[in-house]
Amino acid sequence: MFGLIPWERRERALAFPREWSLFDRFFDEWMPSVRREEIPVVPAFDLSETEDKIVVKADLPGVDAKDLDIQIVGNVLTVSGEKKQEREEKDESYHWVERRFGSFSRSIRLPVEVKADEVEAVYKDGVLRIEIPKVESAKPKKIPVKR
Template sequence: MFEILPWGARRELETLRREMDRLWEGFFGERRGLEPEVWAPALDLSETKDKLIVKAELPGVDPKDVDVSLTGNVLTIKGEKKEEKEEKEENYHTIERRYGSFMRSIRLPVEVEEDKIEASYKKGVLKIVLPKSEKAKPKGIKIKVE
């Protein structure tokens, strides 16, 4: 037999079913390791009149283990966050920090002067300053008054 449900109740049951499916997939997916989490640094890209600035969070990463490259207008940051090894025996209860290789690429919105790019690392943040090419800088246009 068919059961008649009010429209709102049918929607609530469907929402509940989807939420339960999501919970079960998350629980069993993590346990089986079906979808390993990939560690990648968070990036900010900002722009001024003369330059682009990229900041990447790289806490715990040795700057010697980071490589920055530019191909065309794609900036790539790659490297490795190495796991700290200690001599004493430790029994972990929770492990949330991520380790391993990473790579982030970001398409730059304008052309930059490749030979004038500067990179610095301070307090776990990599800062890359990319001067805009002369073609990319905004040009003022004078208006003739007649």
């Protein structure tokens, strides 16, 4: 039966907490690079909408503005970039590394038609803010009710 259960679920099915396993603790604490799989850099995005525009905010701490690429094709916004690793000092030995580095790309389908040629992007304090104006036909129109 356990042969068909992936290893992570097998541990939960057997009800052994990870911290009880001496083998797991050894590799997690003393040789983290052996067990740690490559976790991609995936920035967090927020998408909101006002009457006139779509607003996208992305947390990109440690990314240089010159390493960002923003494109709109149709109604899909794509933000790509790279968070570069700092140069390591020769006298410095790391005991723990949790920060992620590398390239990323996020594509978001926009909920309405937009004016791609009027997009404004501002990058400040590690937060990218993109304002994308809507086309006139996508803006809500108030329809009066006759009595």
